[in-house]
Amino acid sequence: MPHLTILYTPDLDRAPDHGGADMPALCKVLAETMVAQRDESGQPVFPVGGVRVLAYPAAHHAVADGGAAGLAAGGTGEYAFVYLNLRMARGRSAAVHESVGQALDACIKRHFAALLATRHIGITLQIDEGAEVFNSRTSSLHPLFQRG
Numbered sequence: 001m002p003h004l005t006i007l008y009t010p011d012l013d014r015a016p017d018h019g020g021a022d023m024p025a026l027c028k029v030l031a032e033t034m035v036a037q038r039d040e041s042g043q044p045v046f047p048v049g050g051v052r053v054l055a056y057p058a059a060h061h062a063v064a065d066g067g068a069a070g071l072a073a074g075g076t077g078e079y080a081f082v083y084l085n086l087r088m089a090r091g092r093s094a095a096v097h098e099s100v101g102q103a104l105d106a107c108i109k110r111h112f113a114a115l116l117a118t119r120h121i122g123i124t125l126q127i128d129e130g131a132e133v134f135n136s137r138t139s140s141l142h143p144l145f146q147r148g
Contacts, residue, residue: 001130001137002088003052004030004104009080010057019078019119026111027053030084033107039096046088049142063122070120080121084108087128101127 006027014020031053037045067077086104105125115121 001050002034002046002086003054004034004084004086006053006055006082006084007058008055008082009061009063010059011078012080012082013057016114019080019115021112021115023055026108027055029107029111030104033103034086034100037096037100037103040093045092045096045100047142048145049139073120075120078119080115080119082108082112082121082123084123084125085128086126087130090129090131092129097127097129101125 006023008021008023011019012021012023016022031051034046034051034053035044035048039045061081063079063081067079070079071077084104086100088100092100108123108125109116112121112123116123
């Protein structure tokens with residue numbers, strides 16, 4: 001862990017010049033941002049081998065009023081939505097939670113700035129800290145990033 005899961009309306013898979021977003025690029029920049037995060041003592045917040053950013057278009061969705069208000073406001077009536085949820089293990093300070101959230105939020109705002117200016121889109125970022133009742137991890141990734 002940490003895992004950042006993104007759910008979004010599938011219209012965002014269109015080309016950016018047709019109202020879409022480059023979701024693979026968003027995943028990449030969010031992962032890079034997570035890897036770059038440092039705590040109060042300058043140590044990495046997240047283990048590199050644990051960083052995961054996964055994005056899924058919603059096969060089925062309904063957003064707000066279905067487009068009526070968007071049409072009335074002179075838009076297309078097509079709404080987009082992005083939900084990002086970062087789940088991390090317990091043990092990090094409130095200051096780290098805030099700085100990670102601010103860093104991710106800044107990436108998200110930069111990535112979607114043009115869409116926010118041209119169409120109706122809602123974006124939510126939520127960070128959860130886990131209190132696992134069962135936790136099993138198997139990985140051959142972590143050894144790649146451990147210093148010997």
